Amino acid sequence: MLKQKIARINLSTGDIRTGVTPPMIRQLYLGGRGIDAYLLYNIMGPGIEPLSPENVLLISAGLLVGTPVPGANRCHISGKSPLTGLVGSMHLGGFFASELRFAGYDHLIITGKSSKPVYLWINDESIEIKEASHLWGNNFYETQKLIKDEHGDNELKVIGIGLAGENLVKIASIMTGTGNTTSQTGMGAVMGAKNLKAIAVRGTHELPIEHTEKALSQYQQVNSKIRGNKLSNTLSQWGNVAYLDALNRFGLLRANNHQSNQIATKNDLNTENIKGHFRGKKSCMGCPMSCIIAYNVPWGPHQGSYQELPDFDGLAALSSICGTQDLTSTLVSIDLAMRLGIDATNVGNLIGFTMECYEKGIANRKNTDGMSLHWGNNSAVLTLIEKIARRDGFGDKLADGFGSAIEYLGKESEYYAMQVKGRPLASTDDRPIPSFALGLATSTTGADKLTSRPWIDLFELPQNVLENMYGFPCHSDFTSYQYVGKMVWHHELLNVICDSLGICRFLAHYLPIGNPGFEEFKSLIRNISGLELTTEQIQEIGERIYTTERLFNQREGKSSKDDWMPERLYLEITTQGTPETKGKKLNKDKWAQMLDEYYAQHGWDQAGNPADNTKRRLEIDEALPPFFDF
Amino acid sequence: MYKIITLDYTKCTGCRICEIVCSTKKVKASNPARSRIHVIRFDVDGTNVPMVCEHCDKAPCIDICPTNALSRDKNQGFTTIDYDKCIFCKFCVAVCPFGGMSIDYTEKRVIKCDLCQGDPICVKFCEPGALRFIEPNSTDPKISLISEKLSEALGGSINILS
Numbered sequence: 001m002l003k004q005k006i007a008r009i010n011l012s013t014g015d016i017r018t019g020v021t022p023p024m025i026r027q028l029y030l031g032g033r034g035i036d037a038y039l040l041y042n043i044m045g046p047g048i049e050p051l052s053p054e055n056v057l058l059i060s061a062g063l064l065v066g067t068p069v070p071g072a073n074r075c076h077i078s079g080k081s082p083l084t085g086l087v088g089s090m091h092l093g094g095f096f097a098s099e100l101r102f103a104g105y106d107h108l109i110i111t112g113k114s115s116k117p118v119y120l121w122i123n124d125e126s127i128e129i130k131e132a133s134h135l136w137g138n139n140f141y142e143t144q145k146l147i148k149d150e151h152g153d154n155e156l157k158v159i160g161i162g163l164a165g166e167n168l169v170k171i172a173s174i175m176t177g178t179g180n181t182t183s184q185t186g187m188g189a190v191m192g193a194k195n196l197k198a199i200a201v202r203g204t205h206e207l208p209i210e211h212t213e214k215a216l217s218q219y220q221q222v223n224s225k226i227r228g229n230k231l232s233n234t235l236s237q238w239g240n241v242a243y244l245d246a247l248n249r250f251g252l253l254r255a256n257n258h259q260s261n262q263i264a265t266k267n268d269l270n271t272e273n274i275k276g277h278f279r280g281k282k283s284c285m286g287c288p289m290s291c292i293i294a295y296n297v298p299w300g301p302h303q304g305s306y307q308e309l310p311d312f313d314g315l316a317a318l319s320s321i322c323g324t325q326d327l328t329s330t331l332v333s334i335d336l337a338m339r340l341g342i343d344a345t346n347v348g349n350l351i352g353f354t355m356e357c358y359e360k361g362i363a364n365r366k367n368t369d370g371m372s373l374h375w376g377n378n379s380a381v382l383t384l385i386e387k388i389a390r391r392d393g394f395g396d397k398l399a400d401g402f403g404s405a406i407e408y409l410g411k412e413s414e415y416y417a418m419q420v421k422g423r424p425l426a427s428t429d430d431r432p433i434p435s436f437a438l439g440l441a442t443s444t445t446g447a448d449k450l451t452s453r454p455w456i457d458l459f460e461l462p463q464n465v466l467e468n469m470y471g472f473p474c475h476s477d478f479t480s481y482q483y484v485g486k487m488v489w490h491h492e493l494l495n496v497i498c499d500s501l502g503i504c505r506f507l508a509h510y511l512p513i514g515n516p517g518f519e520e521f522k523s524l525i526r527n528i529s530g531l532e533l534t535t536e537q538i539q540e541i542g543e544r545i546y547t548t549e550r551l552f553n554q555r556e557g558k559s560s561k562d563d564w565m566p567e568r569l570y571l572e573i574t575t576q577g578t579p580e581t582k583g584k585k586l587n588k589d590k591w592a593q594m595l596d597e598y599y600a601q602h603g604w605d606q607a608g609n610p611a612d613n614t615k616r617r618l619e620i621d622e623a624l625p626p627f628f629d630f
Numbered sequence: 631m632y633k634i635i636t637l638d639y640t641k642c643t644g645c646r647i648c649e650i651v652c653s654t655k656k657v658k659a660s661n662p663a664r665s666r667i668h669v670i671r672f673d674v675d676g677t678n679v680p681m682v683c684e685h686c687d688k689a690p691c692i693d694i695c696p697t698n699a700l701s702r703d704k705n706q707g708f709t710t711i712d713y714d715k716c717i718f719c720k721f722c723v724a725v726c727p728f729g730g731m732s733i734d735y736t737e738k739r740v741i742k743c744d745l746c747q748g749d750p751i752c753v754k755f756c757e758p759g760a761l762r763f764i765e766p767n768s769t770d771p772k773i774s775l776i777s778e779k780l781s782e783a784l785g786g787s788i789n790i791l792s
Binding site for chain 2: 068154155177178203219281283287290306
């Protein structure tokens, strides 16, 4: 288990080196996102252009991936994001990470740039760089099939990019299987910039398990814990699109970019209607939840073909944010985005933004290639997705994200760009919920809802229940700013540990209170890998990883001034919703206080920079053994 | 009466936990390549088909085995391998219509499901209920229908139910 290898592949020279992951780094960073953060911070200097050969592409599997642990299947992908210029840390499910581990590798470090299109073929220990000119120009699904046919093996697993990644669109995704994508930080463009079309892997080696009997019985304990609550069962039945209806009823769903926080409650766009297109539930490796909802594409050139729904954010971005409530066209636009290899959440947000600019007169037919971008224009949504992925005309201006779009449309459009550090906000309206907003604003990867997001906050549980769970004072009112910093801190650490172990956070107490937390992780780590860690040590590892990511961003010039939500959220109030959510906006003074509390909890100074004693405590800048001679 | 594992591909979500737990129990390590059960996944249309030894009544593997290494357990009804007799000719692997027999390259031998001596671990871990451990001639009409169709398709050479 701890003998898993790490490989460095230089695409410029074709040089491939492998070695065992140093045990000391394992102890300090576990694996997955942790070791990725360590590598990114230590092997890359500041100010590197993300689409240049100097950027690294890190692909890794978490410490528990491929073993009998519920939902341990996450593949973590990192590098410097072309969209945000910060940590590009992102993950995807499916079967790739486990296959990579069965081939003997935990980490791939890909550097340089190939002179012609290539793909990597990892067959057990052997790594080959193979010619991919015949794959270039194909969408990901075709590429995946061609590689499988080439090797005559249906069981090999592929990650790769579509057209958008080839065209260096900064919101391009990396995909695997059908519906599993890394969303939002545009790592697909990094692959495209390296001329790397895909990575295929086949592994037949074994992952030794330290205590097999205990591991098997613990799987069932953890599983029954997860199954013991209604929320997980809802998630299991409907995927997280189930929250579309619930959030809309509460007035927490962004509509028409960010103009409203609710769509008509009687509309086409609801979970019940998705049933009509339902084609079954699918799972990632070793996951009892099976939260992937498969559907039939309702119309268009790919009518009737198989597709999988993205998460709730992607669905809402291409529907309510673009002002449409037509479910079938949303399903078609999701399918189109997937086929082009572009991220649904990002592209939906960009289109919603241009639609609002169009309404305000900032964008017009002259500067949008003659398109009429009124709210709910479904055909324009499809055209724009295609144009962005192909970098065609107006699409080219949007393909580099909000920065270049604002530059093109003019300064006054900036107010309508719903983004933090270049990355779009989640599809929830976070004005009434400071904990959600703080998580987005401070995330190391731009407005990332998966960095923290304490959903538990929304349930207004009794104070003593919350205090028992968190171990520090809490507030049961979700509109309160008090103790929010600590709550966000707790969930950041928990999610960082999930990503480093490769466990899907939907199976941790991200949502329901009864799901596994640090205590369960401790025994999972011991039973599977044999590493003896205490819960305090695991929390500290979480702090170390998150602070390392923060240090990377600090080196790229980010500080507390960037940890704010878009101006609009502090000025406009929510107009719809229940008494708790209606008439709310964020408060700047309270925000500043909340940030201070949050920084203090992390041991960062008031400017949001990790303090020297924190770095010493977490042994971040200590000299550690280098993996390779870079 | 003995029991068999029935597979319902319409319920299978393709999570492959059966492969992980099977190998964990049998070889003390997670390794789907050495699992006795396999899930065949079709990415393009999202179909997942679990495949395992069906312990056929008229079993082609038993028929073809040149050394009589494969036989039926008199008490529990399942087919079983005697590794002392097995010469690793792999005829059984080639002849099995279900892909129930596979090769363990680590130990250089053929492997197949032995129903965990009457308590199959894969069934216990199958969350969507695609795997069930039941008596073969139970009154489930779906099972007898599948049995008939299979017999027909394979020219009556095989019968998974008595």
